[in-house]
Every structure is written in C-alpha cells, then in structure tokens.
Amino acid sequence: MESRQLRAAGRLIGVGVGPGDSHLITVKGVQALKRSPVVAFPAGRQQPGTAEQIIAPWGRRGQTRLPLEFPFVQEIGLLEAAWEKAATQVWTYLGQGLDVAFACEGDIGFYSTFTYLAQTLQRHHPQITIEAVPGICSPLAATAVLGLPLTVRSQKLAVLPALYTVDELEQALSWAEVVVLMKVSSVYPQVWSLLKRHHRLEHSYVVAYATRPEQRIYTDLSRHPQLELPYFSLLIVQKNPESHPDSLI
C-alpha cells in the first residue's frame, strides 16, 4: 500500500528563525512552528541553543520539543554520525504521520545544518515531503545593525565560509567590492594583517551575535589588531565610500 504510506508520512519543515531577535522570524515561520506537533532544534550546550531561545515565544502547549545533537566539529565521520542519529530521531515522528518543524538559526539554505538533516532523511526516505521557510541570514542582520547596506548598485559580493586561505581571501578582495567572512574568530589575526596590507581595515567591520542582547560590533578595525571573538563572528569588508559614488548609508 505504497500510496497510503506516501500520504501517511509527516512533512519536514525547515524554518529559518533569523539571527537572534525573536521578532526577526517570518510570519510564515511562526505559523509553521505553531502548527507542527513536533518542533526540533539543535541542542544547546550548557544552556538552551540559539534557535531554541529565538523560538521560545512562538511555542504552543502540548508540542513535542526535540533537541538534536550536532557537534561543532569538522570531522566528516562525526558529523555524518550525528546527522544519521538526528534523522532517525526525526523519522520516529514523520513515520507516524506527524509534521516536524526544524528551527535553525539564520536561513535554512545558507550554510545551514538543516541541509544535512534534510539530505540524510531524504536518502533513507525518498518519499518524504520537505518544505523550507527562509530566514534572515547573518550578513543581512549584521549590516542592518551596523546601519549600512550590504551591497549597493554595481557592487559585487563575495562570501567565504570558514576554512578560507589567504589566497582565497586575496582573490575575493580583488574581485568583489564587498567581502563577507563567516566564522572569522580562529583566523582573525591573519585576516587583520592581510587587510592592513591592502589598506582595507578602515571600512571593515566585525559583528557577533547580531540582534541579540550580547551583540558585539567593532568598526574601524585598524584599532583592533587582536580580538577575542565568539565562533559565529563575521567580518565585512566594504570598499572606501569616499573613493566611490556607491557610498554607505
């Protein structure tokens, strides 16, 4: 009875819950969270995780809350084991016909854990329906709190995730007017030296925890050769507004 089975499985709904402020989730995201009998999210360490904190006001009584473990490591074997385990936990509910909303920080398709969970589930259960509700990604949140646009007019944008090399960064700076470095904390001193050589420090910015109470902003990085930064800090290199008509807000 394949057709009955198709109808019976619940949907996995990825909800990008935005950067931190609970009100920077979309209306559609709130609706998905409220409607779903099961709400999953990355488990926090000592305290509730960011996504869990963001969705705290949007819960509904009687929902099953499902924290899923995703380790902060690069080792693909450990990551895959975590995705497999999380997919199995989620399938427990989907297989019973229950929808599961997965809340993740930022957007669901921008360097998101949701992608790996969805891929793993789809590999084991190709029939399941996966829906995606986009969210505000961190570069947009960071520039909003800086009071700057991310990009204007004919500016090109380059985004580098973690693990970038000096070479990649130099190429990005030569190609794009605006460069965003995600997860900059571990390589900050090297990045700072490179930006200094290229005279780009003055219009570079570091933002961590954008729109959250612990938000941290650093402008004019020439004053900050060393910074102790949290893991999810990002660095934005803008071009010099004085030298071009594409000035900042």
Added chain:
Amino acid sequence: MESRQLRAAGRLIGVGVGPGDSHLITVKGVQALKRSPVVAFPAGRQQPGTAEQIIAPWGRRGQTRLPLEFPFVQEIGLLEAAWEKAATQVWTYLGQGLDVAFACEGDIGFYSTFTYLAQTLQRHHPQITIEAVPGICSPLAATAVLGLPLTVRSQKLAVLPALYTVDELEQALSWAEVVVLMKVSSVYPQVWSLLKRHHRLEHSYVVAYATRPEQRIYTDLSRHPQLELPYFSLLIVQKNPESHPDSLI
C-alpha cells in the same frame, strides 16, 4: 532649540518585506508597518508595486500611504532627481515628528532602493534617526522554492548585480562554487553560452517572482537556450553535486 528639533523629528524605518509572499515578512517588520502613521513604498506602474502588494494584509486604518516614484533606469542624474524628490516627500512627514516606514521588496540592504532614499535624507537632515528591519533577500527565497540550499559547508558564494561582464562572470565561476546573477534577463543568451562552454548549465537555475503566484522556475538550463524573462529574474549556478560530497538537498 536644536534639542527640541532633534526629539521632534520622526524616524525613517526601512522594512525589508521579503520576496513576495506576504507571510515572508518578519514579525518585527509587520509591527513597524502597523505602528507607523505613514507607510511609504515604491509606486507601481499600471498596478500596485510588489512591496505594496506584499504589505496589503499588514495595513492599519487611518495610515497615510505614500507611493514614491523610482524610475527603472541606470542614468544617475534621473535616479538622483527621483531620490531627492522622494526624500522631500518623506521629510514632509518626518519634519512633523511622524515616523515613516518605507517598505521595500527583499532586504533593505541588499541592492535596495532604501539605501539611496536613506542616504539622501541623511545628507539633508543629518539628525534623523534611521532604523532598518532586514528582510528575506531574493537568492534565499529562490533557493527555498527550488528546494535547494544556496550554500553548504566550504562553498564560496559570489553575487553579481546587473551590468556584469563576461570577464567578471568567468572570474566568479572560477573562484566560487555558487554564483548568483541578479537581473539576468537582458544578458541571458550571453550567460547561457558562457555556462555551456564551462559545462555548468545542468546545475543552473533561473527563478523569477519567487514565492509569488506568478512564480517561474527553470531547471537544467541546457534545455533553455532562450528565455523571455522578467526584469527581476535571477540565475543560480551550483556546482555539480555528483562530483563533490557537498551535494544538494
């Protein structure tokens, strides 16, 4: 009485209203629109503009609705004249101490008209307070409706606005795993030929009007050497998921 004047001026609040679906605006954006006595937006042509359509469910009785003209041209003189005129119209209300929410499609800092309006107002009235509520930008909406992530793991992202050259596009393809071309309609045939030469058509996608009733999606562009596309169409070049472990959803 400078300090009285400072307190008296209203705030300009840029609200990114997302790609099209009225429910893809943030909760904070809805609150800003409902609270503001004046709601401005880019004027539509024959029919209401996109931002105006998106915010239709979020209005409040008695609000002043202020359509502002922004011509679809590249000529900087015409654009600046339009920004000046719009800034004067908005200042009519700000100067009376009334807050003005400006609704714009997508995000407020990602190639957005809001930037130019805010810059023009700030140049004439440096004391005004400008706030920014970010929104879902079109690449995130496009990938969500495609059921794909925009970026995963160590993938680099390049975004090119309109007016890109073949050379810029070749550089982007060699540097980044994922390339987004905004406003691709006028150069689609040239882009298609270039992607064909680089064997990148199969995992390239065109999306127009994402999340709106008139949404259009084209996958596997090898079948589409020619497309009649609307102005705000975007093209996403992904890398071949078979050749890499960073596969799509």
